[in-house]
Amino acid sequence: MDDLLLKVEDLRVSYHTYAGEVQSVRGVSFDVKRGETVAIVGESGCGKSVTAKSIMGLIMDPGEVKEGSHIWFEGKDLTQNTKKQWRDYRGNECAMIFQDALTSLDPTMRVGKQIEEVLLVHGKASRAEAAGKAVEILRRVGIPNPEIRVREYPHQFSGGMRQRAMIATALVCGPKLLIADEPTTALDVTIQAQIMDLMKELQKDTGAAIILITHDLGVVAGIVKRICVMYSGKIVERGNSADIFYHPHHPYTWSLLNAVPRLDLENKQSLMTIEGTPPDLLDPPKGCPFCTRCRYCMPVCREEEPPVTDFGDGHEASCWLQDERAPRTDAEFMHNLKKQENKD
Amino acid sequence: MNINTNAAAADPRFTIEGCLDSDKEAIARPTITYAQDAWRRLKKNPVAMISLAVLVLMVLMALLGPVLCGQDYIAMDPVNKNQPPSAEHWFGTDLLGRDLFARVCYGARVSLLIAVVCTLVQIVVGSAYGGIMAFFGGWVDDIMMRIIEIMRSLPYLLVVILVMMVLGNNIPSLLIALCVTSWCNTARAIRGVVLQLKNAEYIMAARTLGASPGRIISRHLIPNTIGILILNIATSLPNYIFQESTLGFLGIGLESPNTSLGVLISLGQASMEFYPLQLLFPALVLVLIVLSFNLLGDGLRDALDPRLRK
Amino acid sequence: MQTLKYILKRLVEMFITLFIIATATFFLLAAVPGDPLESRADRLPESVRNNLYLKYGLDKPVLERYVITMKGMLKGDFGESVTMPGYDISRLLKETLAPSARLGLQTVIIGITVGLLLGVLAAMFRGTWIDYLVIFFSVLMISVPTLIFGLLLQKYVAGRLHLFPIIGWPKGKDLWLGGWKYTVLPTLTGCFSYIATYSRLLKTSMLDVVGQDYVLAARAKGLSEAQVIRRHVLRNSFIPIITSLPMSVAFALTGSFFIEKIISIPGFGRYYVESVQSRDLSIVLGQTVLMAALYVVVVFLVDILYTLVDPRIRLHK
Numbered sequence: 001m002d003d004l005l006l007k008v009e010d011l012r013v014s015y016h017t018y019a020g021e022v023q024s025v026r027g028v029s030f031d032v033k034r035g036e037t038v039a040i041v042g043e044s045g046c047g048k049s050v051t052a053k054s055i056m057g058l059i060m061d062p063g064e065v066k067e068g069s070h071i072w073f074e075g076k077d078l079t080q081n082t083k084k085q086w087r088d089y090r091g092n093e094c095a096m097i098f099q100d101a102l103t104s105l106d107p108t109m110r111v112g113k114q115i116e117e118v119l120l121v122h123g124k125a126s127r128a129e130a131a132g133k134a135v136e137i138l139r140r141v142g143i144p145n146p147e148i149r150v151r152e153y154p155h156q157f158s159g160g161m162r163q164r165a166m167i168a169t170a171l172v173c174g175p176k177l178l179i180a181d182e183p184t185t186a187l188d189v190t191i192q193a194q195i196m197d198l199m200k201e202l203q204k205d206t207g208a209a210i211i212l213i214t215h216d217l218g219v220v221a222g223i224v225k226r227i228c229v230m231y232s233g234k235i236v237e238r239g240n241s242a243d244i245f246y247h248p249h250h251p252y253t254w255s256l257l258n259a260v261p262r263l264d265l266e267n268k269q270s271l272m273t274i275e276g277t278p279p280d281l282l283d284p285p286k287g288c289p290f291c292t293r294c295r296y297c298m299p300v301c302r303e304e305e306p307p308v309t310d311f312g313d314g315h316e317a318s319c320w321l322q323d324e325r326a327p328r329t330d331a332e333f334m335h336n337l338k339k340q341e342n343k344d
Numbered sequence: 345m346n347i348n349t350n351a352a353a354a355d356p357r358f359t360i361e362g363c364l365d366s367d368k369e370a371i372a373r374p375t376i377t378y379a380q381d382a383w384r385r386l387k388k389n390p391v392a393m394i395s396l397a398v399l400v401l402m403v404l405m406a407l408l409g410p411v412l413c414g415q416d417y418i419a420m421d422p423v424n425k426n427q428p429p430s431a432e433h434w435f436g437t438d439l440l441g442r443d444l445f446a447r448v449c450y451g452a453r454v455s456l457l458i459a460v461v462c463t464l465v466q467i468v469v470g471s472a473y474g475g476i477m478a479f480f481g482g483w484v485d486d487i488m489m490r491i492i493e494i495m496r497s498l499p500y501l502l503v504v505i506l507v508m509m510v511l512g513n514n515i516p517s518l519l520i521a522l523c524v525t526s527w528c529n530t531a532r533a534i535r536g537v538v539l540q541l542k543n544a545e546y547i548m549a550a551r552t553l554g555a556s557p558g559r560i561i562s563r564h565l566i567p568n569t570i571g572i573l574i575l576n577i578a579t580s581l582p583n584y585i586f587q588e589s590t591l592g593f594l595g596i597g598l599e600s601p602n603t604s605l606g607v608l609i610s611l612g613q614a615s616m617e618f619y620p621l622q623l624l625f626p627a628l629v630l631v632l633i634v635l636s637f638n639l640l641g642d643g644l645r646d647a648l649d650p651r652l653r654k
Numbered sequence: 655m656q657t658l659k660y661i662l663k664r665l666v667e668m669f670i671t672l673f674i675i676a677t678a679t680f681f682l683l684a685a686v687p688g689d690p691l692e693s694r695a696d697r698l699p700e701s702v703r704n705n706l707y708l709k710y711g712l713d714k715p716v717l718e719r720y721v722i723t724m725k726g727m728l729k730g731d732f733g734e735s736v737t738m739p740g741y742d743i744s745r746l747l748k749e750t751l752a753p754s755a756r757l758g759l760q761t762v763i764i765g766i767t768v769g770l771l772l773g774v775l776a777a778m779f780r781g782t783w784i785d786y787l788v789i790f791f792s793v794l795m796i797s798v799p800t801l802i803f804g805l806l807l808q809k810y811v812a813g814r815l816h817l818f819p820i821i822g823w824p825k826g827k828d829l830w831l832g833g834w835k836y837t838v839l840p841t842l843t844g845c846f847s848y849i850a851t852y853s854r855l856l857k858t859s860m861l862d863v864v865g866q867d868y869v870l871a872a873r874a875k876g877l878s879e880a881q882v883i884r885r886h887v888l889r890n891s892f893i894p895i896i897t898s899l900p901m902s903v904a905f906a907l908t909g910s911f912f913i914e915k916i917i918s919i920p921g922f923g924r925y926y927v928e929s930v931q932s933r934d935l936s937i938v939l940g941q942t943v944l945m946a947a948l949y950v951v952v953v954f955l956v957d958i959l960y961t962l963v964d965p966r967i968r969l970h971k
Contacts, residue, residue, distance in 0.1 A: 058874060090874055095874070100867060105868055106886050106889070108890055108963070109886070117872075118875045121876050166871075169871075296360050298361065300357040325357075490671075494674050496949070497671060497675055498675060499941075502942055506683065506930065510687070590912055593912070609802070627802050631798050631799075631802070634797040634798075635794065
């Protein structure tokens with residue numbers, strides 16, 4: 001059987017607003033193998049949620065998936081899907097967990113009903129069986145007294161419980177792909193860890209692939225195999241976890257890593273912030289999108305888009321610094337890393 | 345900084361210069377204030393703009409109409425009774441030979457005046473009352489709320505009829521009659537907003553940062569209530585014009601020899617059988633005014649809704 | 655137990671409110687110069703006049719009359735009508751409430767049903783000609799006063815085309831379920847404002863709900879657009895509708911003053927205006943207390959309804 005589950009090819013998504021066409025996603029390509037976990041990391045507004053919504057077919061007016069974009073799922077191009085095919089796919093083959101479970105669960109519907117709904121829509125259970133399955137999956141995601149909880153409303157659940165219920169809703173049909181859009185952002189730190197552990201555990205059981213979308217590199221450490229770093233609608237660097245954490249090549253990735261709070265660094269080593277704001281995607285810069293905030297910006301960065309440099313083993317970065325004419329400048333980052341290693 | 349400059353970097357395009365400060369905070373879209381944004385969106389709404397134009401036209405007509413047509417609204421002319429529209433009498437004359445155009449203009453002026461004054465009273469009293477309720481809270485709020493509840497359960501017609509009976513049939517007493525209970529809904533709306541703001545986290549933050557009450561009122565309270573007030577105004581104005589005309593029709597509001605759109609419609613109905621135009625003209629003006637108010641109000645609601653901001 | 659206490663508290667509050675309303679009505683009427691017998695008694699001889707005043711208790715000072723009236727009210731006796739001899743409030747209600755209630759119910763049922771249907775259409779086809787058509791008509795409907803609608807329908811549909819009677823209302827055995835031709839025009843006149851109000855209310859509410867995260871989540875579950883609307887959007891957008899329904903029904907039941915006057919329907923509203931104008935205390939008091947009672951009961955019902963349709967809201971705050 002083919003190992004490849006999802007292949008996104010040159011995805012472009014635009015939103016048509018009063019001011020013009022905002023190009024939220026500008027040519028993103030990546031793939032996900034069966035059972036693997038891939039993270040898409042980037043700050044808010046970089047297009048990572050839009051990418052997720054495109055994979056779910058949830059881009060709606062005024063948004064538009066541009067011609068020439070392809071999303072292959074098990075060898076089938078989702079962009080050619082009919083409405084009916086999308087419906088059969090959503091929630092069944094591919095499910096999504098949203099950031100805020102409080103607003104993502106219908107406040108006027110009992111939690112159990114919301115889980116049963118997915119089963120019934122996809123014909124996975126009869127009305128009678130569905131109720132039992134809902135209790136079962138709630139127990140599976142670690143909700144105590146699920147027999148009672150299925151009859152309660154979302155507002156009667158705590159934050160962590162609600163996120164667990166969301167995960168239950170997403171997994172009840174046994175999807176092959178789970179998209180988790182900032183699944184822990186709205187939660188307390190202690191609960192965050194619990195939810196991440198739960199997802200890891202469930203993945204082991206169900207064998208589902210996960211696309212984890214987050215702005216926090218700290219969350220993905222140790223969980224995902226591969227990471228895509230997105231900036232202003234593009235993937236600027238990708239690679240496996242170790243490469244991204246220990247041998248990053250893009251200045252944006254350096255900044256992200258420096259912005260992760262770490263217990264192991266000396267106190268005086270303050271957290272680095274990334275100054276400035278991302279470019280407005282209404283009028284994307286013609287050069288490198290990060291050039292306005294990059295400390296290593298060169299004249300060429302402002303004029304031409306950086307080419308993709310391949311470092312082998314799937315590790316790629318789009319940055320002019322990797323050009324042979326450019327000076328070698330990952331020194332500062334490596335310096336920090338060294339200092340930390342010396343301490344160990 | 346610890347940068348290894350490579351000797352190979354001879355190409356000037358490949359020298360590191362860092363980001364320019366001017367670039368960092370470069371924001372492509374100009375920032376616009378809430379009011380500017382609302383106005384911009386309102387301008388894009390053709391229906392609202394046409395309504396605005398019609399309204400301006402109607403107000404001008406109400407103010408200048410009698411001068412323009414050179415006719416007096418009370419001068420009777422027993423010879424030219426019930427005339428059809430002509431160059432001299434644009435809307436014709438009524439059963440006493442009075443120029444209908446002048447009368448409609450004057451009536452519109454009275455109706456608009458009543459609407460504006462009542463709305464003003466409603467907004468001012470309502471905001472003050474609602475603000476006080478929310479600000480003090482506790483038993484003050486309880487008692488003031490009870491008063492509103494009682495006011496609202498008093499039948500509106502009872503109040504209006506009795507006030508008109510006690511104070512007589514004239515414009516000031518109609519104003520009072522319409523204003524007695526009108527402010528209740530505004531007060532409740534304002535109370536809701538102020539209460540919400542009182543507990544809002546950003547107000548708390550402003551307080552902890554030492555913002556003075558004056559600043560909180562001017563920077564947070566007013567901007568947050570102004571939208572509701574504008575919508576309140578937009579729905580109240582046509583509502584008062586409506587009320588005036590229906591009361592006039594029922595014989596409770598203004599009566600002849602006073603003139604207002606309501607009085608004219610009531611008179612028009614009397615002669616509807618033979619001279620339908622005498623009903624049609626005042627009714628048409630009334631509908632045009634109310635329609636434009638409502639359409640403009642709709643446009644304003646869309647324009648002021650921050651959720652539609654993109 | 656807590657619920658019971660809450661309901662009891664609300665009942666006491668309602669009673670106090672009604673008492674204050676009755677008091678206010680009494681003194682407002684007493685404040686009007688002159689008295690209701692004036693016009694009738696003017697030409698009568700002194701002794702007959704005195705007897706008449708004695709009969710209605712109008713010879714006594716205001717405060718004493720107030721105590722007598724309130725005592726009577728507590729026993730359910732509002733007194734005899736001054737202007738319509740032989741009538742008291744219960745007889746008047748018996749005769750006028752039925753026409754008003756029938757007209758009100760017909761108006762509300764048709765108006766709200768059509769209004770909600772149009773609202774759903776407008777929200778589902780947002781931005782298309784259907785939406786614009788619904789918006790246009792609903793704004794037009796609330797911009798033309800009920801009475802002008804009534805007059806136009808009466809003049810052209812009834813007067814010129816002779817499709818329906820110009821005035822009148824079914825009586826006797828037709829009171830509730832007959833004489834439909836009489837009820838068409840008044841119902842049509844009245845229902846326009848409900849259509850306009852409810853279509854706009856539902857559309858706004860639906861658009862609010864459509865933007866919520868849980869609707870997106872429902873789509874992500876694989877529900878079809880129709881299922882999303884039926885199971886999640888409508889459910890949630892009906893909350894404001896359901897809670898404003900009782901008030902509409904209550905207002906409709908007590909009649910529309912304007913329609914009853916135009917079409918000459920012997921209804922509750924028409925008599926209310928007449929009895930206030932003639933300062934007929936017992937009738938005014940009875941009708942006012944009835945309307946106020948309806949109002950406070952409906953407010954209470956709405957509060958209970960809220961807790962039923964929205965599980966997030968609890969009864970006792």
